[in-house]
Amino acid sequence: MSRIMGVIEAIPALYKRPKDGMAYNPQIDGLRCLAILSVLVWHGGLRIVRHGELLDPGGGRLERLYAVLPHGEIGVVLFFMISGLIIARPFLGDPSRPVAPGKFYYRRFHRLYPPYLIALGLCSIPVFLDVLHHNHTWRITPTESFVASMAYVHGVVWNAPSMFIPPLWSLEVEVQFYLLFPMLIVIYRKMGASRIASTLAVLALYVVTLGYIHGLYGFDGRFRFGLVTHLPYFIMGIIVADLAERHGATARRRAGECDLLLCAGLVLFLLAGLALTRVNAEARPPVLYSALQALSMLSCLCVMVGAMYGRRGGALFGNAWICLTGTMCYSIYLVHVPLMEAIETVVLHRLPATSPVLLGMTDAAVLLPSVWLAGLGFYIFVERPFMNRQARPVPSASLVTEAALAAGTALTDGAQAVVGSATQPSSAPGS
Template identity: 40%
Template sequence: MPSLLHRLIHLPERARRVTGNQAYIPQLDGLRFFAIMPVLFWHASIRGYRSMLNLFGMPPMGEPTWLPHGEVGVDLFFVISGFVIARPFLAMIEQGRSLKVGRFYLRRLLRLQPPYLLVLVVCAASAAFGLAGGGHNPGREVHRMIDPWASFWASFFYVHVPVFGVPSLLDPPIWSLEIEVQFYLLSPLLIWLYARMTCREWRLAAGIWAVTVAMIAGAAIRAGMGVFAPWSFTLATHLDGFLLGVLLADMRQWRLRPRPGAGAWKDAGFLLGLFLLLASGLWELLGAFWPMLLRDALRLLACALIVDGALGGTRAGRLAGAPWIALIGSACYSIYLIHVPLMVIVWIALTRVMHIPALWIIPSAMALLPIISIAAGLVFYALVERPFMSADWPAKFMRAFAPRLNRSEFSS
């Protein structure tokens, strides 16, 4: 019988992402790891920061300004999404095959909706019974006027921000999933238009131009309407990241053979990209157009360096593809779905049973809550999300329940 140590060593290999017919690239999940970690530490710091304010008799509002904002991770997620979605579409176009758009939409729905729906139901039921909610954003006063089940249905159809003007009452971080869905709807058309240019040099120039225009438009919208305006939580202000992912996927397909000595340069670029990404998060709440545009350009450059380094670097590739880093990246969707409601509940319980000194309350939150979120997310991933990664799970589900249904009909 295998020992516990042996099982732990081989767990990442057995529990890794299900990719269907595509080859598994652990570095892509490693990139997701580097995207989820700033989000976890940011939201954990908010819990500790507001508890500290509460200890000093101050309103528990606001966010720490000395830590990179969690949105840096969300923006890296958007670049990864653009990259991952573009790869099969570009390959189909390159090979002269027709795009399976209907299959793409159905696959996204069957893959992402079941765990998403389960989390929404649990959060809506908790909010309806007056239990702790996950809200921590500036729309808190508006949230008090939104019925939990109205928030549920708006979130179910990924239209909470367009309908109510604020992120979801039930699970605030899912505003980014609404943006992902908006890109899913447009991505086949955008990638098809992009790939119609057969000259790769012109296509590269058009891709850079599109990313630049989208970046300028996003900064202009946020500067004109405000950082927390509804438009700031839509694809209109985040299209540049997705388009950069498409561009990087095309460049990766174009240059599959690495140049001699390029790995070391990509390793250095990877480290520089991580530094620039985190540094850009220290200026998240800028309101003026030009500083915001400079920050966004810096962040896109950082994301490009990180993706290129993880996929083409020597040491960066080994780091991103390390088994446990890749496994946590595989579970990033589960972690992202549950981490804020979980952090709220766990932190309320901890602060009620433990007296944490004010000096240690933020470090305690940042040390405990990300670890708890990752552990719970891995369990949720194994039990809930991963079974739905298989493309034929509906058929397996029907085969599993058909004998029971037949037996119940016969007995009746």
């Protein structure tokens, strides 16, 4: 038993984020964990409600669950703000750092596209075989959807998310932001000392304009699944990066206040998610739409500052398991919806259950751990080798055994140094 516990305890150290030339802030991965959990709870909850409706049509006992689920959109907002933060911070911390678009695009492509393409290929198999994920009301073919998904243009071209992995729409938005980022960061750095205030003013006007456009034209997939709608979140992330560079030292000295800010941010984060659920992330009145965007950004801002600089918040978001979950969030994001759909269709729908509530509890107990484990496997064997240009290869069985023995010994004689040396990356590659 101690050896098994040793294996489990060694996992966060063995598969932590590879080092690069920049200082590692574990709380950023902790924030990613919060974002991916928000998405998982939302998508898992939707399937639980739908499963309950199949078992008990009109009963409504699980239908009430929908109203208390924070919408996964709030997690996507946090993801976008984190992207703006981590990509902009090196250029703001070193104003003389050159912006090289070719190098930037290559690193993003190398980091993200191979796992994306592998996940897309795997998840397309049941669709092409007409087993899972095929909505027969679609007006396009699986081939058309696949090609558009490969090129990150599905939402723009087909006015809808991918039929293989619906959440890919947000990754398309990420790529659109990457294409603009070199130009945006050059403009931002040239704005001078008042750039934060100036950008916030422009951002406020932009959000108000978005609300008006959305209220005027209603739902449109090219608007909903495009960068125009979500650009404020990335820009807000850049502002957070600038604030961190300018006032990070002051924030660290006021850790207690940052903890309070984190508490307030988590409450606002929950309220924003619930408000987005009530309007299905598509508020029609312009004022409400703009207000929800502003509330979402404010809540994520408070959470980010509290997690990075709070004493208790830093300890919570810096927990090894939370950081590991955040590190592998890309893998989880890629596989979670197809896997949930497969588990529901192949396994859970066949259970001889009569109680929707008991069925819902069973779904939750099966879906979330299954997705986490599948995400871990995809992260280890597919994503991690592409996280940087010189990534350490997947550890061999002997290395895993060695780590397990070392961790088991650490339980009795405190030999944590052995684990640390056995799991230390052999190089410091860029990510």
